[in-house]
Structures are given as C-alpha cells and as structure tokens.
Amino acid sequence: MDRKRCENCIVRQFNSLRAMSKEELKKVSDSKTMKTIKKGQPLFEEGEKLNGVYCVRDGVSKLSKLSANGKDQIVKLASKGEVMGQRSVIAEEHSNLSAVAVSDMEICFIPKETINTSLQKNPNFTLEVLRHMAHDLKEADDVIVNMSQKTVKQRIAEAFLYLKNNFGEDGEGFLALTLSREDIANVVGTATESAIRIISEFKKKGLIHTSGKRVGIKDERKLRDLAEGF
Amino acid sequence: MDRKRCENCIVRQFNSLRAMSKEELKKVSDSKTMKTIKKGQPLFEEGEKLNGVYCVRDGVSKLSKLSANGKDQIVKLASKGEVMGQRSVIAEEHSNLSAVAVSDMEICFIPKETINTSLQKNPNFTLEVLRHMAHDLKEADDVIVNMSQKTVKQRIAEAFLYLKNNFGEDGEGFLALTLSREDIANVVGTATESAIRIISEFKKKGLIHTSGKRVGIKDERKLRDLAEGF
DNA sequence: GTAATACTATGATAATTATCAGCTTTTATG
DNA sequence: CATAAAAGCTGATAATTATCATAGTATTAC
Numbered sequence: 111m112d113r114k115r116c117e118n119c120i121v122r123q124f125n126s127l128r129a130m131s132k133e134e135l136k137k138v139s140d141s142k143t144m145k146t147i148k149k150g151q152p153l154f155e156e157g158e159k160l161n162g163v164y165c166v167r168d169g170v171s172k173l174s175k176l177s178a179n180g181k182d183q184i185v186k187l188a189s190k191g192e193v194m195g196q197r198s199v200i201a202e203e204h205s206n207l208s209a210v211a212v213s214d215m216e217i218c219f220i221p222k223e224t225i226n227t228s229l230q231k232n233p234n235f236t237l238e239v240l241r242h243m244a245h246d247l248k249e250a251d252d253v254i255v256n257m258s259q260k261t262v263k264q265r266i267a268e269a270f271l272y273l274k275n276n277f278g279e280d281g282e283g284f285l286a287l288t289l290s291r292e293d294i295a296n297v298v299g300t301a302t303e304s305a306i307r308i309i310s311e312f313k314k315k316g317l318i319h320t321s322g323k324r325v326g327i328k329d330e331r332k333l334r335d336l337a338e339g340f
Numbered sequence: 341m342d343r344k345r346c347e348n349c350i351v352r353q354f355n356s357l358r359a360m361s362k363e364e365l366k367k368v369s370d371s372k373t374m375k376t377i378k379k380g381q382p383l384f385e386e387g388e389k390l391n392g393v394y395c396v397r398d399g400v401s402k403l404s405k406l407s408a409n410g411k412d413q414i415v416k417l418a419s420k421g422e423v424m425g426q427r428s429v430i431a432e433e434h435s436n437l438s439a440v441a442v443s444d445m446e447i448c449f450i451p452k453e454t455i456n457t458s459l460q461k462n463p464n465f466t467l468e469v470l471r472h473m474a475h476d477l478k479e480a481d482d483v484i485v486n487m488s489q490k491t492v493k494q495r496i497a498e499a500f501l502y503l504k505n506n507f508g509e510d511g512e513g514f515l516a517l518t519l520s521r522e523d524i525a526n527v528v529g530t531a532t533e534s535a536i537r538i539i540s541e542f543k544k545k546g547l548i549h550t551s552g553k554r555v556g557i558k559d560e561r562k563l564r565d566l567a568e569g570f
Numbered sequence: 571g572t573a574a575t576a577c578t579a580t581g582a583t584a585a586t587t588a589t590c591a592g593c594t595t596t597t598a599t600g
Numbered sequence: 601c602a603t604a605a606a607a608g609c610t611g612a613t614a615a616t617t618a619t620c621a622t623a624g625t626a627t628t629a630c
Contacts, residue, residue, distance in 0.1 A: 175481060177489035178569045185481050201474040206481055229470075233463045240459075240470045243477060244431040250480035251405060251415050251436055257487040258529025259407035262617070291578065299488025301618050306579060322626070323577080339408045492587070521608060531588055536609060552596070553608080571630105578625070585618070595608070600601105 115139045116218075121167050124191025129238035134228050141224045145217050147171075153209035153217065154195065160205050162221040164194040169215030170277070170287055173207045174296065184297045185253075187212070187287075189277065196239065199225055212289060257299055260339070265298035266308050267337040270318065274327055283319075284326040291323065345369045346448075351397050354421025359468035364458050371454045375447050377401075383439035383447070384425065390435050392451040394424040399445030400507070400517055403437045404526065414527045415483075417442070417517075419507065426469065429455055442519060487529055490569070495528035496538050497567040500548065504557055513549075514556040521553065 112118060116139040122128055130138065144167075147153060153164055153171060170189045174182040185207060188194050198205045199222045228235045256265060270285070277287035289297070295305035309325070312318045317333050319326045327333060342348060346369040352358055360368065374397075377383060383394055383401060394401075396418055403416040403424065415437060418424050428435045429452045458465045486495060500515070507517035519527070525535035539555070542548045547563050549556045557563060 175485045177485050179489055181489055183485045183488055185484055197474045197477055201471055201478065203478070206478050229467060230463060233460060233466055236463055236466045236470060237459060240466060240473065241431055243470065243473045244427045247427055247473060247477050247480060248431070248433070248436050250477060250484065253484050254415055254480065254487060255405050255407050255413045257484060258413055259409055259411055261615095302577095303579085303619080304617060307617095310579070491585095532607095533589080533609085534587060537587095540609075574627100574629080576625100576627075579623080580621105581623105582621085583619085586616080588615070589613085591610105591612090593609080593611105595606105597604105597606070599604080 114144065116142065119167070121165065121191045125165065125193050126196075126235065126238040126242050127165070127193075129235040130228060130232065134232065134235070137227075138220055138224050142218045142220045145219060147211045147215040147217060149211050149214050151211050153211065153215075154205055156206065156208040157204050160195045160198045160222070162219050163196045163199055163225060164209070165218045165220060166190055166192050166194070167216040167218060169211060169213045169217075171209045171215060172212050172293065172296075173209050175207050182208075182296045183299055184293065185250075187276070187297075189287075196225070197243070200229070200239070200243075212293065213287065260337075262298060262300045262304055263308050263311075264337050264339060265300075266294065266305060267312070267317075267333045269294060269297050270312075270325065270327055271330070271333060271337060274330070279326065282326070284321065284324040288324050344374065346372065349397070351395065351421045355395065355423050356426075356465065356468040356472050357395070357423075359465040360458060360462065364462065364465070367457075368450055368454050372448045372450045375449060377441045377445040377447060379441050379444050381441050383441065383445075384435055386436065386438040387434050390425045390428045390452070392449050393426045393429055393455060394439070395448045395450060396420055396422050396424070397446040397448060399441060399443045399447075401439045401445060402442050402523065402526075403439050405437050412438075412526045413529055414523065415480075417506070417527075419517075426455070427473070430459070430469070442523065443517065490567075492528060492530045492534055493538050493541075494567050494569060495530075496524065496535060497542070497547075497563045499524060499527050500542075500555065500557055501560070501563060501567060504560070509556065512556070514551065514554040518554050 116122060116127065116135045117132065127135070127138065154160060156176060166188055168190060170187055171194065172184045173186040173188060173194065174184045177183055194209055195205065256268065273285045273287055277285065280286050291306050291309065292302045295302040298305065309320070313320055317329050319328050346352060346357065346365045347362065357365070357368070384390060386406060398420060400417055400419045401424065402414045403418060404412040404414045407413055424439055425435065486498065503515045503517055507515065510516050521536050521539065522532045525532040528535065543550055547559050549558050
C-alpha cells in the first residue's frame, strides 16, 4: 500500500478531507506535491497569495501575524492532520498569516483548483469544512477573551498546559514540542524578557522544570489553578 | 409588497441568505418569527442551546463571553443584516457567546431545521456561509493581534474609529451607536475606570468631544495615528 | 576547537494598567 | 418633580508589564 497516496493517509482522518469520496481523494492525491520543510523555514508569508492549501503530515508550524510594533503574534500552532491556508483559498484573499516551521515538517500542498472543485460539487465536503471553520472561530473567540482578560502569568501557565495536551511529553517528562522563549512570548503576546522572568518564577515555585530551552510540567494541578485565576 | 417577507427584505442582501433560491426563501419566510427586543434585553445566553439563527433587521447586539474574573468580553457587535448564532447551529454546539441588545432591535428568528435543510441541499448557500465564516475568522485573528500587541489607549482609539466606520454618525457629529463606558471597556478588554480615564484624556487633547455618554470624533487623523502607534 | 552568533537570564527602572474609595452627574421610576 | 439607582468621573496607590542594559550560556559555522 502506497502510504503517500491520500487514500491511504492516516492524517486525513483528522481533517475535512475525510468527507471526500474515493474519486475525489484520487484527484487530490494526483494533484498534490509533498515537501519537507526544515525547522525555521517559512511555508508562506503574510500577504502572499496562496495557490492551494497545506496539509501537515508531520511536524508543527506556527501561524503568526506581524503587529504594527514589529512583534509577531502567534495565532495558532498547526500539527499533524491540520490544514493551513484554507481560509485564504476559500475567501479568495491574500493570506493574513505567515507560516513558519517550528520543527522539521512533512507537508502536502494541494492546489486550490482541486479544493474548489470539491467545494462546488460535494456539499458534504463543504459542510465538513464549514464545521471545522466554525470550530476554529469558537477557539479564536476563546483566545480573544484570554488575551484581554488574563494576566501574562495566567496566559503562560495556560500555554504550557496547551502544549502538553496537544503535543504531549517526551520520555524524560519534557514537553514534546520545544518552543524558544521568544516563541512562547509571541504566543501569549508579551515581551520575551517578561516571559523568561515568569518561566524562571514557575521553576522556582516548582510548577515546572527546565533543561536548556526544554520545559516540563511538574505540578499540573497548581499550574491549572494559576491559569484559572486562583 | 410585503416587506416582512424574506423575499423582499433588503437586509438579506448583506448576508448569506442571498445565495438562497426563491423557494428556499419562501420556506425561510414561512418558518421564521419576528421579534422586537428592547435595549438591554438578552437574545440568548452563553451555554444555551440555540434552536435557530437570528437575523438582525434593525438595531445592534453585543456578542460577549464571560471571563473567569467575572468580566464580560465583547467579541463582536452585530448590526443590520448580520446573522447571529450560525456558528453554534452549524457545529451543533451550545452557544459560546451571549447576545444582548445595545439598542432597540428588530430581529427574525429562523429555526435551525430550515437552515440545515438548505445547508444540505444548496451547495451555493453552504459555500456562501463558509465564505462569511472565513471572513469572520480573519477578523478574529486581527482582534487577537490587537488585543495582545496594542495598548489600551490604542485599542480605545481604534474602537471609536470602528464605531464610526460601521455605524456612522448622527446629525450632530456624534457616533450613531452610543455605548456605555462599561461596554467600551468590555470591547477593548480593560477596567471601566481605565477606559473613562483615557476617554477624558482624548477629550482634553481634542481628539474627541463628548456630551453625556455620547462621543463624537473630532480629529480622525490623530486618532488613527494614535491607534497605529505613532 | 574556537570564534561568532543567537538565545537565555537577571537587575534596575519606567510606563502602563488595575483597584479601591469617594464624589458628581445622569437616568429611571413612582 | 422628587428621589433612588445607575453611570460617569477623579485621585491615590498598588500591581503588572515593558524597556534598557548587561552578562552568562548554548549553538553554529568555519
């Protein structure tokens, strides 16, 4: 079995492509191109016109937006199974986000023509994409509330919990996805120094342990309480 | 011509309903119920299960979410032509937001069965809803960046510009939509006192003029520069 | 292996924002 | 129209966060 064919790809189970028919998947598979992206390399830039969507087979990408003050705000981390760029393709707009690999990645690029054909012909697929986007929108609402109502300390605690829940831990009890301090700061929307300071504080209080840039969660309960505001 | 029929409703031009066929619109019109909502009254609450969507014929509603610290965060202001609750209906989830009228409103309630039927049968409609949601998602991304990267002063300046652009001014040069100071604070995610203080400062600097709770923009250029960080 | 470079860390200080308290004005209600 | 209630305003102060400076530490490239 050719695992490089979309029909056989496990990753597909996690995204809207599962609503496609066998024939559609074959078309997708024939039109797609696979790429490997090294950590730190860009997939696409803010303002760029996307000619298709990117499906993540492996690795993680950060989706960020440059703010007026020159700082990047990371809006989302996309990992295995997630599709990037669909918003721009659907709305026929330039991308509002940049995508950069935060770990080595394997991705499939699917040209927009293939996607658009299915969007027009397969209502199930369209509905599935719509449901996904509805979910993303809800998550975005939650992020807005967190960003505007929680302190930096709470947001960092939450970020660590998020990383554990979504990417898990390695054999040594560290978070499987290691972000630079700067990236962590850009996720929670604060200055890098402030993030570092709070991470040091968490370490002193025994909430986390660190080794180099790696971070592990030590006291999940307390971290959660902190994130919730107790 | 019966203006209360969806087929003849002008408002429809602004939302996804324009992708519906004549027959579909008739069904919508037959199944819908019209309501008037007084300023301050709720349309629906966070956590409530929505049995349909709300189409705004007139007036404005705030969509907000209660944060852990007991403050409301206003995520969106919905006015003429906008549809509320579609996210919940599509994802078949309870609402993540509360809706409260900030001015007297006229709305139409469309039961979810009617919407779902069209979603399954009319790909054009589904695609149109999808495009709308893609747009909302982009706006949400922008809000996230603003919330996390801009100062309260910048966010308040931006809020006033937003209010002018989206709701216009009355005959006397005040913003047509008057929000309480508390609501303004909840839009930009700050303490009410902080919002009031900054509004006073804007007034002193000649950027705005006020009369009671009404606010008018005096120097749009400077306000814009401030919002952009100059 | 070592120099160059990027990342992490911490202190000192300034700026921003929240909180609490008290007061004034506006709005709603009988 | 009087009075209660709600909303708006301001000062003092505390807490949070950003900024600048500087030094240590890890990574990378030659």
